[in-house]
Amino acid sequence: MKCLLVEDDQALARELGQILEDGDWIVEHAPNGQEADFLIRTEVYDAVILDVGLPDGEGTRWLTAWRDDDITLPVLILTARERWSDKAAGFTAGADDYVTKPFEPAEVLFRLRALVRRSHGHAHPVLKLGELSLDTHTQHVALSGRPVSLTAQETRLLSYLMHAAPRVVSRSELAEHVYDRDHEPDSNVIDVQISRLRRKLGAWRIATQRGQGYRLLDAPQDAP
Template identity: 70%
Template sequence: MKVLLVEDDQALCTALARALTDAGLLVETSGTGSDADFLVRTERYDVVILDLGLPDGDGTRWLAQWRADDIDLPVLVLTARERWSDKAAGFSAGADDYVTKPFETGEVLFRLHALVRRSHGHAHPVLTVGDLRYDSHVGSVTRAGMPVTLTAQELRLLACLMRAAPRIVSRTELSEHVYDRDSEPDSNVIDVQVSRLRRKLGGERIETVRGQGYRLVAIE
């Protein structure tokens, strides 16, 4: 999962980004609404965490503009404003969820996973493709009931393929879900990651579609 965290409190931003990264998420940060606006229009994210009290305008202003421009990625508002009127304003602007500060990092993590699941049409926290199961709450993968150990990058890549299945996923899309915008991976890095996944999961599970990308195949 690739997350854009928009928060101008540097200490809070750093701590939350570290906690989410430790949980296996790919996190990029922004301290202003204008920078976040540029990023959501030029980069691919699974979800946005948005503070409301930004130095260059209320977060609801930016959120409302995204929705007006048909930018429909899930947005979790994370703010100290806890009055009902503030919550109503956030949801009216287009928020998908709302968490007030102070907060438990675990709650934020669960809510992020739930938002991304729903955006891909999955209601249950466990994704299943054939005999592969990925529990997004705990970040565990099993194959035919047996645990599979994956690196953080391999897990993000597999989760992307599982959420998309049976759709073909391009190398570009996979790269955007595995690496942050400041990384410049070699052209064959995704191929190498896919090869490693095949060794751990079975080569027949990930199909290469020439000129298009990869597709996860359901095997019972």
């Protein structure tokens, strides 16, 4: 999953960015609203963490503009303001959740994961598809109750497919959401990593829809 962190406090951005990266997120940073606005309109993200007090205007002002333009990705607001009126302004602008500074960085990670799950229609923190499960809090993968050892990149790839299931996911979508934009892979790299997942999870479990992409299956009889 890929997150845009909009925060002008460089020390906080580094700390929070590291927490998110340790939680298997790809993090891109914008220090102000203008840069965030450009990135949101030109790149693809699964969620945004937005500071309210930005040097070039209130975060809620930028958020209102995104919602007015039908940009619907989940937004978690960070702020040092504790008054209810300030929180109400954030939700009115279109925020999905709210964290008040100071906060435990891990709380942001948990809230962000929950926002993304719900945006894909999943309420439970453990995603399940047949005998396959992924704990979105720990990133632990299990098959028929037994743990499966995956690399960090394999886990990110599987996580996105599980969030999207049963929808078909194209190679370009995987490249945009699962890989850093400075190191986006060619289709062969994705094919190789899909092949590795098939060896570990069962070849039938990830179907190739010719000319479309990949789809996770919950039973072998569903395979084409």
